[in-house]
Amino acid sequence: SQTIHQWPATLVQPVGSPLSLECTVEGTSNPNLYWYRQAAGRGLQLLFYSVGIGQISSEVPQNLSASRPQDRQFILSSKKLLLSDSGFYLCAREEGPSGVYTFGSGTRLTVV
Amino acid sequence: DAKTTQPNSMESNEEEPVHLPCNHSTISGTDYIHWYRQLPSQGPEYVIHGLTSNVNNRMASLAIAEDRKSSTLILHRATLRDAAVYYCILETNAGKSTFGDGTTLTVKP
Numbered sequence: 775s776q777t778i779h780q781w782p783a784t785l786v787q788p789v790g791s792p793l794s795l796e797c798t799v800e801g802t803s804n805p806n807l808y809w810y811r812q813a814a815g816r817g818l819q820l821l822f823y824s825v826g827i828g829q830i831s832s833e834v835p836q837n838l839s840a841s842r843p844q845d846r847q848f849i850l851s852s853k854k855l856l857l858s859d860s861g862f863y864l865c866a867r868e869e870g871p872s873g874v875y876t877f878g879s880g881t882r883l884t885v886v
Numbered sequence: 887d888a889k890t891t892q893p894n895s896m897e898s899n900e901e902e903p904v905h906l907p908c909n910h911s912t913i914s915g916t917d918y919i920h921w922y923r924q925l926p927s928q929g930p931e932y933v934i935h936g937l938t939s940n941v942n943n944r945m946a947s948l949a950i951a952e953d954r955k956s957s958t959l960i961l962h963r964a965t966l967r968d969a970a971v972y973y974c975i976l977e978t979n980a981g982k983s984t985f986g987d988g989t990t991l992t993v994k995p
Contacts, residue, residue: 810985817973818930818985833982864929872918872937873977877929 777801780865780878787885793838793852795881797865800846806868807848808875809840811861818864824848860885890974895990898964906959906989908974913954918977921948921959923970924988930973933959969993 777800787793799805806825810818820833822840830840837856841849848865865878891909898904910919918937922930934941934948936957941948947960961968973988 808982815987817987820982820984823982862927866929872935873983874920874932874935875922875930875983876932880927880929882927 778865778867778876778878780863780881782881783879784882785884787855787883789857789885790854793850793855793859793883795850795863795865795883797848797850797878798846799848799865799867801867802869803845805846807842808866808868809848809850810864810866810877812864812880813861822850855885857885859883889984890976890986892972892974892986892989894987895992897992897994898961898968900966900993900995901963904961904964904968904991904993906961906972906974906991907956908958909956910974910976911955913976914978916978919948919950919954919957920975920977920983921946922973922975922985923968924973925970930985933972935977964991964993966993966995 779798808823809821811821812818822830822832824830824842827842827845838852863881866875918935920935921933923933924930934943934946936948936950949958971988971990973985975983975985977983
């Protein structure tokens with residue numbers, strides 16, 4: 775199974791509050807993992823990707839950060855949320871040499 | 887990153903075939919062409935992918951132009967459950983894929 779677990783499914787947070795979204799994956803070890811964000815009616819924006827424990831690459835400078843403390847755990851964090859951080863956050867893993875993505879069910883974050 | 891271009895929206899009647907086009911004129915020789923679809927409030931779902939040859943699976947067919955600068959996702963008989971946003975992306979060696987806004991497919995009964 776290449777299941778991806780994301781929680782929570784929905785989250786409402788006040789501006790300035792911290793954030794922690796967790797993604798855990800099953801299946802083969804040392805997967806490439808990704809965090810994407812999707813604004814309403816738009817495509818997916820790549821935020822971070824990781825090729826291994828402790829290895830994080832940021833695609834978009836912002837007040838978000840990511841960490842990978844374990845092989846199958848990928849965490850998205852923020853110290854102080856902004857209104858513009860609202861969106862649908864998706865965790866994904868990459869499979870095989872042709873790079874097929876499997877996505878989690880996502881977290882819908884609303885910052886108020 | 888290599889980019890793709892898709893129409894914003896398309897409509898189809900139920901039980902009829904649907905051809906969803908994608909242009910990727912800057913594709914490199916090692917880029918795979920992937921298609922995903924996304925239902926409301928769900929993560930994207932893999933549909934099909936290919937490199938050079940046309941591909942078929944239980945969900946769809948992928949027709950790739952000889953010069954690889956365009957491709958077409960073919961749904962042979964659209965159903966109401968096929969209504970979704972369809973994304974065509976290029977999977978590069980760097981492993982970072984850019985998802986554009988996709989094509990919103992509406993299926994009419």
